[in-house]
Amino acid sequence: xxxxxxxxxAFEGLPETGPxxxxxxxxxxxxYGLSLADFEQILASVxxxxxxxxxxxxxxxQFCASLHLDELVLARACVAANEKAWEDFLTAYxxxxxxxxxxxxxxxxxxxxxxDSIYAELYGLSERDGVRVSKLASYTGRGSLEGWLRTVLAxxxxxxxxxxxxxxxxxxxxEGDDGEERRSVPELRAREDAPATAPDPRIATATDEALAxxxxxxxxxxxxxxxxxRTLAQIAEMLNVHESTISRKLEKLTKTLRKQIVGHMTxxxxxxxxxxxxxxxxxxxxxxxxxxxxxxxxxxxFPKRKANSTNAEGRKxxxx
Amino acid sequence: MPDIPKFxxxxxxxxxxxxxxxxxxxxxxxxxxxLRESEHAQVFAHLSECAECRDVLALATQGKxxxxxxxxxxxxxxDVMVAxxxxxxxxxxxxxxxxxxxxxxxxxxxxxxxxxxxLMYRGxxxxxxxxxxxxxxxxxxxxxxxxxxxxxGGSKESASREALDLRERQPQVESxxxxxxxxxxxxxxxxxxxxxxxxxxxxxxxxxxxxxxSMAQASGTATHRDSAYADNDKAxxxxxxxxxxxxxxxxxxxxALKNETATGQTENRTVPATVTADGKDQTGVRTADKAxxxxxxxxxxxGAGNAPVAAPGPSDAVASxxxxxxxxxQAVLQKTAPAKLNDEVQSSSEQVVVAPKSALASARAENxxxxxxxxRGRQGAEWSVTPVGKxxxxxxAGEPTEIVxxxxxxxxxxxxxxxxxxxxxGKGGVLYNSPDSGARWIRVVPQDEKGRLSSxxxxxEFDDNQHGQIVAGKNEVWSTADGGKSWKRK
Numbered sequence: 001x002x003x004x005x006x007x008x009x010a011f012e013g014l015p016e017t018g019p020x021x022x023x024x025x026x027x028x029x030x031x032y033g034l035s036l037a038d039f040e041q042i043l044a045s046v047x048x049x050x051x052x053x054x055x056x057x058x059x060x061x062q063f064c065a066s067l068h069l070d071e072l073v074l075a076r077a078c079v080a081a082n083e084k085a086w087e088d089f090l091t092a093y094x095x096x097x098x099x100x101x102x103x104x105x106x107x108x109x110x111x112x113x114x115x116d117s118i119y120a121e122l123y124g125l126s127e128r129d130g131v132r133v134s135k136l137a138s139y140t141g142r143g144s145l146e147g148w149l150r151t152v153l154a155x156x157x158x159x160x161x162x163x164x165x166x167x168x169x170x171x172x173x174x175e176g177d178d179g180e181e182r183r184s185v186p187e188l189r190a191r192e193d194a195p196a197t198a199p200d201p202r203i204a205t206a207t208d209e210a211l212a213x214x215x216x217x218x219x220x221x222x223x224x225x226x227x228x229x230r231t232l233a234q235i236a237e238m239l240n241v242h243e244s245t246i247s248r249k250l251e252k253l254t255k256t257l258r259k260q261i262v263g264h265m266t267x268x269x270x271x272x273x274x275x276x277x278x279x280x281x282x283x284x285x286x287x288x289x290x291x292x293x294x295x296x297x298x299x300x301x302f303p304k305r306k307a308n309s310t311n312a313e314g315r316k317x318x319x320x
Numbered sequence: 321m322p323d324i325p326k327f328x329x330x331x332x333x334x335x336x337x338x339x340x341x342x343x344x345x346x347x348x349x350x351x352x353x354x355l356r357e358s359e360h361a362q363v364f365a366h367l368s369e370c371a372e373c374r375d376v377l378a379l380a381t382q383g384k385x386x387x388x389x390x391x392x393x394x395x396x397x398x399d400v401m402v403a404x405x406x407x408x409x410x411x412x413x414x415x416x417x418x419x420x421x422x423x424x425x426x427x428x429x430x431x432x433x434x435x436x437x438x439l440m441y442r443g444x445x446x447x448x449x450x451x452x453x454x455x456x457x458x459x460x461x462x463x464x465x466x467x468x469x470x471x472x473g474g475s476k477e478s479a480s481r482e483a484l485d486l487r488e489r490q491p492q493v494e495s496x497x498x499x500x501x502x503x504x505x506x507x508x509x510x511x512x513x514x515x516x517x518x519x520x521x522x523x524x525x526x527x528x529x530x531x532x533x534s535m536a537q538a539s540g541t542a543t544h545r546d547s548a549y550a551d552n553d554k555a556x557x558x559x560x561x562x563x564x565x566x567x568x569x570x571x572x573x574x575x576a577l578k579n580e581t582a583t584g585q586t587e588n589r590t591v592p593a594t595v596t597a598d599g600k601d602q603t604g605v606r607t608a609d610k611a612x613x614x615x616x617x618x619x620x621x622x623g624a625g626n627a628p629v630a631a632p633g634p635s636d637a638v639a640s641x642x643x644x645x646x647x648x649x650q651a652v653l654q655k656t657a658p659a660k661l662n663d664e665v666q667s668s669s670e671q672v673v674v675a676p677k678s679a680l681a682s683a684r685a686e687n688x689x690x691x692x693x694x695x696r697g698r699q700g701a702e703w704s705v706t707p708v709g710k711x712x713x714x715x716x717a718g719e720p721t722e723i724v725x726x727x728x729x730x731x732x733x734x735x736x737x738x739x740x741x742x743x744x745x746g747k748g749g750v751l752y753n754s755p756d757s758g759a760r761w762i763r764v765v766p767q768d769e770k771g772r773l774s775s776x777x778x779x780x781e782f783d784d785n786q787h788g789q790i791v792a793g794k795n796e797v798w799s800t801a802d803g804g805k806s807w808k809r810k
Contacts, residue, residue, distance in 0.1 A: 050359075066354065104379045106760035142355070143348035147380070151348040154379035158372060199327075207331040216361060219332070219368035226329045228374055233728045237381045238374075240353050243728070254324050261328060279325050 020064075027069045032077035032085045042076050043067075046140045072141030079124070079134045093149060094119075100150050104157050114160075118153055203278050206264035210257055218253050225250060339366040341373055351381050383725065703735045703742060703758075711735050711744050713758050726752050726761045738782040741803070745777025745790055753804050755785075766790070766798045766807030773798055773807070 024039045034042075043064055047055070051063055077085030101115035102108070124134030139148050211219065224230045224238065232250070236243040258279060265275035342350065342363050349355050350363045367373055702714050706723065709731030714721040726732070732746035742754040744761075749772060751764045766773040775793025782788030789799035789810075797810040 102759060103383055106762065108756065138343065138345060140345050142345060143350075143352045147348045147352055148344060151344040151351070151376065151380040154376045155344055155347075157379060158376050162372065162375065203327055204331060207328050211328070211331055211335070216365035216368045219335075220364050220374075222324070222332055223368050223371070224374055224378075226324065227333055228371060228378070230378060231727060231729050234378055234382065237383075238351065238377045240351060240381075257324050257328065261325075 023064055023069055027073045029073045029077075032073060032080075032082045034073060034077055034080075034082075038076075039073070042072065046072070046142075049140065050142070067141035068144055069141060071145035072139065075136040075139045075141075075145060078122075079132075079137045081132065093146070096146065097149060097153070100146075101153050101157075104150075104153050105161075110161070114153060114157055118149075118156055200270065200274070200278060202265055202268040202270055203261075206261050206268055206270075206275075209264045210260035213260065214253075214257070218249070221246065221250055221253060222257070335369050338369065341370065342366060347373065347377060348380065351377060703737045703744075705732050705735050705744075709733065709746060711758075724758050727763075733776055733778055734780050736780040736782055736788075738788070739785050741782070741785040743780045743782060743788070743790075743804075745780050745792070747776045749774035749777060749792060751777055751780075751790065751804075764804045766800070766804075766809075768807065768809050770809065 020040050020043065021036060023043070024036050027039070029035075029039050046067065047060055047063060051060060055063075074085055074089055078089050097119060098111065098115045101118070102111040105111040105114050118135075121135040124132040124136075135152065139145060143151075214222075221235060224235045225232075230238075232246045233243045236246045239246070262272075262275045262279060265278065266272055270278070339362065346355070346359070346363060350360060353360075355363065367377065704712050704714075706712050711724045711726055711732050712721055713724045726744060727750070730746045730748070730750045730752075732744050732750075734746075735742065735744040737743075737757070740755065740757045742758055744752045744754075749765075751766065751773065752761045753764050754761045773790075773792055773796070775796055777790050777792045779791040780788065781790075786803045787799075787801050788804075789797055791797050798807045799810060800807045
């Protein structure tokens with residue numbers, strides 16, 4: 001009860017018969033046996049999580065209005081093990097869960113596995129201190145319940161299968177965060193065709209600087225497009241915008257980035273011509289060298305590097 | 321699009337993720353543009369550095385359009401609306417109106433169609449239909465009209481009204497005859513605009529496709545029904561084998577037409593068979609009884625319009641005209657002018673008895689006949705490529721044909737199914753495989769020491785689900801013996 005009083009404080013400024021009640025009336029909370037007090041407690045927990053303390057009443061009200069209240073109520077009622085709530089939840093989402101899992105896992109048995117385990121988590125098969133713990137408790141209504149389920153599925157999937165390096169795509173593009181795969185290939189190429197000249201270290205610095213100055217949205221698009229090799233449509237979907245928006249942004253972005261890099265390079269002392277040359281250099285050579293240099297702390301020029309590496313290899317083999 | 325140099329990509333990759341992974345709740349809200357500015361920017365910052373979370377986001381949002389949030393429990397509401405308005409829109413988060421845009425796009429096309437239809441009648445105002453057409457100015461109206469029309473399919477009242485309209489338009493048919501050319505686009509100019517609309521629609525809009533079809537049909541039905549049976553005989557003869565093939569393909573795949581009348585149903589099954597067997601449509605028609613004839617005529621009405629058609633454009637239109645007509649026109653025809661139609665039907669040297677179940681099915685049939693890429697040599701083929709490079713799938717047996725979304729950026733050129741494994745290839749060396757008849761698709765990139773496959777995939781042949789080959793570009797042949805995991809270039 002004391003708790004309730006405390007949390008009710010989050011609604012200071014909101015009279016009992018005010019928006020709190022208004023929101024309550026709009027949901028089906030009563031159907032699931034949630035009283036107004038329960039409801040307000042739920043709201044309080046959400047606002048407490050996402051709104052800074054001492055937030056203005058109007059902002060709180062707006063925030064609450066932006067929540068998917070009905071779905072939030074359903075979720076919390078399920079957590080409270082309300083029968084009707086579970087009925088409704090299952091009717092609406094049981095099948096969808098499987099469909100979404102199938103879409104993510106792309107393969108029947110993995111999908112079923114995924115869906116079943118998520119379902120178990122939602123249902124709260126695990127107990128903590130004698131209280132059933134349901135994942136649904138972490139849904140706060142900021143997004144749709146269906147989208148939340150999809151995200152949960154996706155997270156679980158990524159955790160399970162990516163960790164086991166199970167690539168669902170036969171595409172050559174591997175996940176960028178693991179350099180293992182990519183490292184081997186450039187090294188082979190390095191031995192085959194050594195570049196004539198060592199790459200300029202200023203290139204790396206200039207690029208870093210240019211990238212750092214980009215807003216994160218743009219870096220995100222670059223990463224999604226060039227690292228993950230996603231299509232414009234996919235990226236647009238991820239951001240819930242139109243494909244053409246992404247296309248335009250990307251185009252502007254790459255032009256700007258190139259200019260920025262060149263600009264930084266000249267700032268660092270490279271001549272205009274050098275800079276532009278660097279932009280157009282045979283990328284494989286550059287890439288190889290970049291990666292090898294990055295992995296190694298001593299930044300000696302490439303030709304020596306090669307000799308060193310073969311020596312190192314030779315030594316290593318001798319040791320073994 | 322200008323690329324960024326590879327070294328820039330590398331530097332991008334090497335940036336380390338500094339922030340913590342956002343939890344599902346936040347990530348989901350992010351993808352639905354439900355976060356506040358600052359939160360949104362934070363998530364962006366993390367995403368720009370964390371490939372794992374990007375993966376999660378991509379997986380969670382893929383194919384989202386098909387899973388348009390349905391208010392099963394009346395969840396939608398003012399909550400969402402208020403959210404949309406109360407929040408400042410983050411930089412990139414302009415609401416995506418792909419769905420809405422397409423509706424408007426095709427609604428505009430419908431408007432063109434309808435107004436062209438109206439214009440074509442040169443002043444003779446078909447009361448019922450025009451009113452219907454002109455009333456339906458907005459997409460919602462159109463759909464309502466379409467629904468109403470369909471619902472009214474069986475009612476006598478509308479039937480007689482339709483008949484009246486149709487008969488009124490008889491004199492106009494003559495002028496339409498002038499349009500007919502050999503193998504050419506006899507059909508009204510209005511429908512020339514249709515094909516791009518049909519397949520371009522986004523994945524989730526297959527229902528929408530049907531609706532827009534029915535709108536075009538509402539206007540197009542009557543015209544095609546009476547389309548000059550005395551069309552160019554030569555044209556028809558030229559197309560006969562194709563038509564037979566089309567009918568056979570359709571029959572093999574779809575079986576009986578689902579009709580409102582039982583007799584119509586039975587007859588439809590037999591009549592096409594007769595047509596195919598004899599190759600003599602007239603015979604087939606004459607031996608059928610009245611019900612059949614009318615049912616056939618309903619299809620044939622559209623079909624005769626089909627006859628001279630080789631191009632996918634008109635055929636799409638006609639096919640789509642045939643579709644809802646299947647229900648509406650048949651009811652109409654059965655009740656009002658069976659005798660007349662019988663005559664007309666018999667007088668033509670050839671009918672196409674294609675009475676498709678759905679606009680898409682018929683459109684697909686037309687595609688196939690028109691040279692759309694049919695699965696090679698497979699009876700009852702279920703997979704095909706539309707003229708604009710989308711993959712279409714007809715599960716058959718009562719299920720509607722649907723466009724299968726794989727990758728909207730790809731123009732597909734060929735599709736082959738072997739068992740439950742489906743292979744689709746397109747421009748730029750794009751190759752996709754679905755191991756489960758189209759539920760999931762995996763991008764396959766054949767490559768060998770010389771590089772990747774990058775020329776247009778023109779043909780795919782699989783003996784079983786392990787051994788197959790693809791023909792790409794100018795005689796590049798790649799083959800695989802392990803179901804696509806590794807490829808050899810010949």
